[in-house]
Amino acid sequence: MIKKEEIETGYSRREMMTIAAAREIKNGEIVFCGTGISMLAAMAAKNISAPQSTIFFETGAIDSRLDEVPLAVADSRVMHATAVNGGLAEAFATMQNRFTGSRVVGILGAAQIDIYGNLNSTAIGDYRQPEVRFSGSGGACDVASFVNRTIIFMQHEKRKFVEKLDYFTSPGWIDGPDGRQKIGLGSGGPETVITNLGVLRFAEESKKMYLAACYPGITPEEVQLNTGFTLDLEQAEVFPPPTSTELKILRQRCDPQRLILD
Amino acid sequence: MRSSQNKVTTLTAAIASLVKNNCHLSIGGFTINRNPMAAVYEIIRQQKRGLHLYAHSNGQGVDELIGAGCVSRLEIAYAGSGRFAPTCIRFRRAVERGEILVEDYSNYQMTLRFMAGAMGLPFLPTRSGLGTDIIRHWGFAKSLRKNDNGLPDQKLITIDNPFGDWCDSPKLVLVPAINPEVTIIHVQQADRRGNARIQGLTFADIEQAKAARHLIITCEELVEEEFLKREPDRNQIPFIHVDAVIPITWGAYPTACYRHYDYDPRYLNNYRQTAEDEESYQTYLVEKIMGCANHQEFIALNDDEHLKNLIADPETGYATGLKRN
Numbered sequence: 185m186i187k188k189e190e191i192e193t194g195y196s197r198r199e200m201m202t203i204a205a206a207r208e209i210k211n212g213e214i215v216f217c218g219t220g221i222s223m224l225a226a227m228a229a230k231n232i233s234a235p236q237s238t239i240f241f242e243t244g245a246i247d248s249r250l251d252e253v254p255l256a257v258a259d260s261r262v263m264h265a266t267a268v269n270g271g272l273a274e275a276f277a278t279m280q281n282r283f284t285g286s287r288v289v290g291i292l293g294a295a296q297i298d299i300y301g302n303l304n305s306t307a308i309g310d311y312r313q314p315e316v317r318f319s320g321s322g323g324a325c326d327v328a329s330f331v332n333r334t335i336i337f338m339q340h341e342k343r344k345f346v347e348k349l350d351y352f353t354s355p356g357w358i359d360g361p362d363g364r365q366k367i368g369l370g371s372g373g374p375e376t377v378i379t380n381l382g383v384l385r386f387a388e389e390s391k392k393m394y395l396a397a398c399y400p401g402i403t404p405e406e407v408q409l410n411t412g413f414t415l416d417l418e419q420a421e422v423f424p425p426p427t428s429t430e431l432k433i434l435r436q437r438c439d440p441q442r443l444i445l446d
Numbered sequence: 447m448r449s450s451q452n453k454v455t456t457l458t459a460a461i462a463s464l465v466k467n468n469c470h471l472s473i474g475g476f477t478i479n480r481n482p483m484a485a486v487y488e489i490i491r492q493q494k495r496g497l498h499l500y501a502h503s504n505g506q507g508v509d510e511l512i513g514a515g516c517v518s519r520l521e522i523a524y525a526g527s528g529r530f531a532p533t534c535i536r537f538r539r540a541v542e543r544g545e546i547l548v549e550d551y552s553n554y555q556m557t558l559r560f561m562a563g564a565m566g567l568p569f570l571p572t573r574s575g576l577g578t579d580i581i582r583h584w585g586f587a588k589s590l591r592k593n594d595n596g597l598p599d600q601k602l603i604t605i606d607n608p609f610g611d612w613c614d615s616p617k618l619v620l621v622p623a624i625n626p627e628v629t630i631i632h633v634q635q636a637d638r639r640g641n642a643r644i645q646g647l648t649f650a651d652i653e654q655a656k657a658a659r660h661l662i663i664t665c666e667e668l669v670e671e672e673f674l675k676r677e678p679d680r681n682q683i684p685f686i687h688v689d690a691v692i693p694i695t696w697g698a699y700p701t702a703c704y705r706h707y708d709y710d711p712r713y714l715n716n717y718r719q720t721a722e723d724e725e726s727y728q729t730y731l732v733e734k735i736m737g738c739a740n741h742q743e744f745i746a747l748n749d750d751e752h753l754k755n756l757i758a759d760p761e762t763g764y765a766t767g768l769k770r771n
Contacts, residue, residue, distance in 0.1 A: 219477075219528050242553060243476055244647045251762065255711075256528025258476035258503070260704040260764035263646040271648040272502065273561060276554035280573060282614075306550055307541075311583045317541040319533045321580060322503055322524030325552040329574040352579040367577035368617030443529065443771055 193400065195426050197380045198445055199434060200399055201337065202228055203426040204378045205291065208335050214238045214288045216279065216327055219256050220444055221337055222291035227253065227438045232430055240278070240288070242323035244270035253439050276323065279330040282370075290327035290334040296349050297338055299393050299413045300363065301356025301374035301386060303328065304349040311351055321353045328354035332372025340379035345411040357391035381407050383423055387416070397423035452638045453691045454668065457741070460690040461488045464628050464660050468496035468518075470596045472560070472624070472658065473507050474631030474651035475701060477528050478709045480644075481507035482632040482664050484697040484741035490514040491736060498596065500624055501525075502556035502650050506701050506714070509534035513721060514731055517546055519586070521624070523553040530714040535721035549585025549601065555621045557650045562623035563657030569603075571618040576604065581619065598622035629658035632698045633683075634706060636665035640688025641674050643681045646704030646763060652682050660689045666706050668693035696745045696753075707756045708765035710748075 198221065205225035209215055211234040217223040226239050227250055238247050241257045248254075249265035263269050279285045294303035295318050305324055309315035328334060334356075338344060356374045357363050364373060373391070377384040382398040394416035395407050404417035426434075439445045465471060475481035486507045489497075498519045501508050505527030511517050513536030525537040540546045551559070558570040575581055584601045591597045603620045607613075631651045636642040642663050644651060655661050663683070668691070674681050697703070700713035720726045738744040745753070759766040 219526070219532070243649060252764075252766070254528075255530065255709075255770060256477040256479070256505070256526075258479035258647065258649065259528065260479060260646060260702050260708060260758070261762075263704050264762045264764065269647050271652065272553055272557040272650045273653065276557065276574070280554075306579070311579070312585065313544055314542060317533065317538045319526035320522060320524045320550050321552045322526070323553040325578055325580055326554040326574040329576060351583070352577075355577055358577060368615070369573070369576050441769075441771055 193425065195431055196445070197399070199431060200426060201378050201380060202434060202445070203430045204383055204423065205335055205337065206232060206430075208376050209234045209237055209289060211236045212287075214240050214284065216240050216242065216288050216290040216331065217257070218292060218322070218324070220293070222293065223254060223257075224434075224438055224444045225291060228430070228434050231433050231437050240275070242272060242275045242327075244272060244275045246270070246278075253443055255443060276326050276330075279327060285330050286332050288331040290331045291337070292324050292327060292334055292354065293337040294324070294354070296344050296346050297336065297377065298346055298349050298356070300358060300360070300391055301336065301377065301393060302349060302352055302358065303336065303354040303356065304351045306351040306353045308350045325354045328356065329369055332370065334374045336374055336377045338377055338379045340381040340407065340410045342410055342412045345413065347413050357386060361389065361391050363391070381410060382420070384415070392416070395420040397421045399423050400425050453640050453688060454638050455690050455692060457484060457488045457664065457692045457694065460662050460692055461485065461492055461494075464662060464689065465489055465494055467494055468498070469627045470498045470500070472500035472626040472629045472654045473504060474629065474649065474654050475507060475698065476503050476647070476649040477505040477526060478530065478714065479702045479704070480632050480649070480651075480698050481505070481701040482630045482697065483507060483699055483701055484632070484664055484694045485630045485662065486510055487735055487741060487744060489516055490731070500556070500626055502553050505531065505534055506717075509536045509721070512536045512540050512546060513727060514735070519547045521549045521551065521556070521585075523551050523556045527714060530711070531718050531721075535718060536727070547585055550580055550583070551621070552580060555580070555602070555619070557653060558621050559624040560650055560653035560657045562621065563625040564653050567623060569620040569622050571620055573615055573618060575602065575619045576617055596627070624657055626654070626658045628660045628662065629654045630662045630664070631655055632664045632703070634665065634703065635667045635669050635674065636663050636691050637669055637671040637674050638691060639671060639685035640683070640691050641671065641681055641685045642683040642688070643674060648682060655683050656687055661687050662690045662692070663688055664692045664694050664697045666693075666695055666697060666703055694741055697741065699745060702764065705758050705760075705763045707758055708768055710756055711768070711770045712752070
């Protein structure tokens with residue numbers, strides 16, 4: 185199904201999001217990916233700009249080849265031609281271990297996010313009698329607790345960008361620059377939030393989220409309108425659209441069946 | 447039973463004798479891979495009730511046990527089936543309707559809890575979860591914990607590092623051991639005594655297996671002990687932990703079994719739709735699950751051509767080029 189924005193721009197929002205995340209991944213990093221768009225972003229980075237990055241799954245697979253896009257982190261496709269097939273104990277230890285954990289970039293998603301990048305992927309409403317129940321932390325809380333740098337995927341809606349989380353599943357910057365230190369966590373934290381409207385980052389001084397860029401055709405006001413807290417819009421630039429090479433590799437090499445892109 | 451030279455039995459007998467109503471059960475696998483589905487369906491057929499279920503990131507197995515009404519309490523990190531159901535449908539409903547009690551942990555916490563159980567320790571420490579609601583919110587009340595000897599009195603405990611500055615870890619989360627009464631895992635190969643070999647990722651199966659009082663292993667292939675002993679480096683579970691061995695081909699279907707077969711996208715997509723509708727789901731349970739005498743009959747509901755498409759390519763370990771949308 186071709187969406188309106190795709191006719192206007194020649195690419196879909198989901199493709200834009202995937203490529204925006206892929207551009208954040210640095211060559212040489214160990215990339216922790218969750219299910220869906222995050223593993224597609226890791227595949228895109230590996231094939232476009234970060235060929236020396238290592239794709240890594242909480243299930244215990246390190247340096248998966250990914251000839252086909254997996255549909256879960258336990259998909260047999262992640263087990264193919266790896267460096268080592270281990271288990272959860274090894275995978276999470278790799279992130280808790282500071283020698284290796286400091287080289288891991290985590291890619292996460294959530295149902296709710298607050299201004300400090302703390303995440304809820306558990307429940308809306310009261311925890312014991314929720315209005316909506318989600319999958320739960322999985323490895324997200326572990327990754328957010330351990331690694332120095334995370335990238336977060338979100339759908340940009342007011343009910344998802346909230347003043348206060350219904351349930352605090354995974355730590356971001358907690359409540360400010362010394363938030364993590366106060367509760368005994370490491371110094372790293374969320375760096376980038378990638379949404380269907382643009383890219384947000386965290387201010388050095390306050391660790392509050394601000395709008396860093398809008399996708400072409402999106403205004404900062406539109407982003408604010410879809411955010412449940414006040415965003416600093418002053419620094420917003422226009423995000424460079426995907427190049428034809430990026431799109432070609434994403435479509436032809438990473439997800440030709442469009443299992444995740446659609 | 448564990449000293450026996452031959453633990454091969456039927457699934458019907460193993461579930462009937464080891465999985466009691468209200469027992470504390472853990473199942474292996476992860477989302478849509480190597481869930482012990484034949485055993486899950488047999489538990490449903492035997493209409494077990496009141497199970498206290500432990501899993502870390504189980505999708506299909508957990509959802510079907512909940513959907514069939516077998517589960518009353520669940521300790522879990524993640525209930526999803528990948529792209530097929532980012533949140534498991536029957537799980538979500540049961541929690542929203544208050545039909546089951548659920549207590550949340552992270553994946554690493556659950557792994558460490560099984561590991562502590564397997565090591566004979568009361569708890570293990572981690573740096574995961576500090577400051578989160580995973581620590582603050584309990585799924586099980588104090589009174590429930592007091593009344594069940596299988597549960598620790600507290601959920602998670604945060605402490606100051608007793609070694610002071612050592613390893614730059616000022617605070618730690620202590621996660622309590624899990625010792626299930628029964629664990630069920632599905633593996634690629636096992637022998638009659640219960641020595642077992644998992645191919646591909648082991649997930650937390652080894653920890654879950656060793657933490658349990660009783661262990662049921664279902665396997666794709668029953669092999670000779672000599673075969674496993676030719677390459678012991680590739681085996682993970684020695685017979686001393688094992689109570690029952692049941693050879694069942696397609697034993698993880700509709701989830702995947704690396705190097706044997708892929709997950710069945712058609713089944714999982716249909717399941718999601720069925721699970722969304724109460725009436726369809728009851729029909730599904732009656733016709734597809736209860737209506738089959740055993741897993742072989744359930745598998746035979748598929749035509750051969752369909753199953754053939756799922757068989758793993760020996761090169762990759764999955765069904766290369768499988769149509770998955």
